[in-house]
Amino acid sequence: MSGDAPRERRTGGGAAGAVAVAVDRGVCIGAGQCALTAPEVFTQDDDGFGQVLPGREDGHGSALLREAVRACPVSAVSLRTGG
Numbered sequence: 001m002s003g004d005a006p007r008e009r010r011t012g013g014g015a016a017g018a019v020a021v022a023v024d025r026g027v028c029i030g031a032g033q034c035a036l037t038a039p040e041v042f043t044q045d046d047d048g049f050g051q052v053l054p055g056r057e058d059g060h061g062s063a064l065l066r067e068a069v070r071a072c073p074v075s076a077v078s079l080r081t082g083g
Ligand code: SF4
Pocket: 023, 024, 027, 028, 029, 030, 031, 032, 033, 034, 035, 044, 048, 049, 050, 051, 071, 072, 073, 074, 075, 076, 077
């Protein structure tokens, strides 16, 4: 066997086109657009900063996820796709 290993798939989700969502708190200004646009994925903490709901880092299959990313006025929401 050679040393070339096939790409590993991350566990969890299992859906094609897995994504990883994150909010950069250093950039976020607390506009709340992410939580308004995709409340099933984002919320706001006590200080008003956006955050990804626990367990929803995979985007939860939300059709509004990309809209939420676009809605953020300071591009604090990152969306990484893989798979
Ligand atoms: S939309 Fe952007 S700036 Fe507003 S709370 Fe969400 S991450 Fe923060």
